[in-house]
Amino acid sequence: MSSKSMTRLFSWRALCTTLLGLTAMLGLMSAPAQADVATSPVHIWASQVRVRECASVTCGLVSQERLTNVTVQAFCQRWGDRVSDGSYYNHYWVEVITPQHWLGWVSAVYVSGGSNDGPVPGVRVETDSSPVYCEYP
Numbered sequence: 001m002s003s004k005s006m007t008r009l010f011s012w013r014a015l016c017t018t019l020l021g022l023t024a025m026l027g028l029m030s031a032p033a034q035a036d037v038a039t040s041p042v043h044i045w046a047s048q049v050r051v052r053e054c055a056s057v058t059c060g061l062v063s064q065e066r067l068t069n070v071t072v073q074a075f076c077q078r079w080g081d082r083v084s085d086g087s088y089y090n091h092y093w094v095e096v097i098t099p100q101h102w103l104g105w106v107s108a109v110y111v112s113g114g115s116n117d118g119p120v121p122g123v124r125v126e127t128d129s130s131p132v133y134c135e136y137p
Contacts, residue, residue, distance in 0.1 A: 039073035040122045042094060043112040046085070051104035055080025055093035062104035072096045074111075076134040077119055078126040083107035092119050095134050 047068040052059040055078055073096065080093040092108035114120045124132045 038124070039075055039097070040124075041071050042074045042096065042120060042123060043069075043071045044106065044110050045069065045112045046110040049106055049110045051096070051098055051102060051106055052093075053104060055105050057081050057083060057107075059105070062102045063098070063100065065098050065100045065102060067098060067106065067110075070099060072098060074120070074123045076124040076126050076132055077108060078134050080105070083109045085109050089116050090114065091117055092125075094120055094123060 044067040047066075049067040051062050051065060051067065053062055058081070075095040075097075077092050077094045079091050082089060082091045088109045090108040092114070093105045094108055094111055095103070095105055097103055108114050108118075108120050111120045113122070119125045126132045126134045
């Protein structure tokens with residue numbers, strides 16, 4: 001999926017949620033079940049971290065933006081390609097919103113607080129048996 005498509009999807013999702021909430025508030029229809037869009041702040045400790053379109057090193061970049069020593073909001077995380085950097089390695093990838101408002105994936109290797117091949121604490125984890133679903137692939 002292209003970066004423009006992902007941005008449009010994210011904007012469309014926000015618009016639909018707002019419109020549905022307003023119509024429910026006005027009593028025009030019953031309120032729909034709300035999607036769980038909770039986020040958690042995570043800190044990217046490394047420099048020049050690329051943000052990808054999916055949880056794989058083979059996926060394209062969502063933009064030319066690189067993350068360096070910054071805190072971003074994370075939606076969830078899932079198992080993906082293994083990434084190594086020095087003595088650090090991890091298969092988990094974290095879905096984030098960048099400071100320039102791009103939605104994409106960064107390897108958990110570059111997120112503070114985790115352990116080798118462990119999920120980032122405080123961020124929801126998508127698994128085959130969990131109710132958590134990372135909406136964008």
